[in-house]
Each structure stands twice: as C-alpha cells, then as structure tokens.
Amino acid sequence: MRRKCRAKITQPYNRPPHLLSMHSISKSLFIAIGLAHGLATAANIPDVVMRLSDSYAASREEYARWFFAGFTHPVGGISTNLDLMRDAYTQGQSYWREHANERDQIFSGYGYQAVEADGVWSRGFEKSSFVPVNSQPGKWWMTSFGGVKWTELGTNHADAPSGQAQVHIVGYLSPRGGYGHLGMYEQEVLVTSFTLLHQGP
Secondary structure, three states: OOOOOOOEEEOOOOOOHHHHHOOHHHHHHHHHHHHHHHOOOOOOOOHHHHHHOHHHHHHHHHHHHHHHHHHOOOOOEEEOOOHHHHHHHHHHHHHHHHOHHHHHHHHHHOOOEEEEEEEEEEEEOOEEEEEEOOOOOOOEEEEEHHHOOHHHHOOOOOOOOOEEEEEEEEEEEOOOOOEOHHHOEOEEEEEEEEEEEEEOO
16 A cells, blocks of 8 residues: 655745745645646656656656755755655755756746736735736736745735736746646746736726
8 A cells, every 4th residue: 555645845934924824835735746737747857857866766757746846945945754855855946046047947847938927916815816918818826936925026015915916027837737726727827026017907
C-alpha cells in the first residue's frame, strides 16, 4: 500500500494575515502537487530540472512539481522529512535567485509565458479575477508571485485594493487549466510587478 505523504510550505514570519485567509499555503501545495493538471510530464520538464532530478530518476515528475513550487516561492521554506521534496523545493528556490537570466526559460518549460497587460482586477472573498483589456477574452486568477505583499510589487497601497481597480501587471501567465477558487479560472497570472492605475471600474 502506498503511504500518503504530506509537506508544509512555510512562509516568512511577516506574511500578511489576509493572504493566509485566502488559503495561500494550501494553494501552494496544490500548485506543487497538482501543477495545473499534469504540466510536469516527462515531455515538458525543463532540461535543467531533468538533470537535477538524476538522483530521483524514478520520480522525475514529482521532483519537477516540487522544483516549480520552490521556484515560484523563493522566500520561505518547506517542512518535510522526504529528501525528494526538500531537495527539489530548495533547488527551485536557488535557481530563481542564482539564474535570473534563465527565469523565462524555466517558466516556458512549465507552459508559463511572460506577460504584461492592463486590465480590471476584481478582488473579494475567495475572488481575485483579472480581466485583461485588448487581449484574448476570459478572466485570469491573479496572485502575487510567491504570495508576497502587493506593496513589494510596486503599489503604494498598504494592501491590495478591494472591489474593482484598473491595474497594470507584469508576470507569468499559465497554460490553460483550472486555477483559483474551485478551479473556476482557466488561467492564472503570477504577478511580479503591479501598478494601480485607478481605483474603481
């Protein structure tokens, strides 16, 4: 019988309570374990991740999932007694910090593309919907990269605005799948730079 294993992603001590209320830690686990409906298959694991996972050749896809979780959460840690998860997660964090010129390439290997867009952000309880203007139709689940405070991404506000706001974002757009609350969003955008253009619709 296969034993189920759990790991907990820990965050910096000053993580804002409002992010915890949006189940960001659970969301991180979902990213790591599910990785958007099987993105980390043998066919699209980045070459560098394949090399790093040589010691875990029988579990390359699982290694790739946890590498991506660390890569997209470069601050904080992971609590687990499993060598594969700990090694993959910390390798992902290190790669983000030490290979800035290769970040787009790694994201592309997981199906994410660099994006810059204006749009309307609607935020509320279990809701973070970004509707881009002058782009393909649809709405994206919008979240700050690594779960950091929005003030760390460029806005002058102490916290992300509630309700609706017109914003300019830079980040990485996921492949199509199921994201956000109950998987209701077809794509997600991990925001690395954020500018509030106008409060309100």
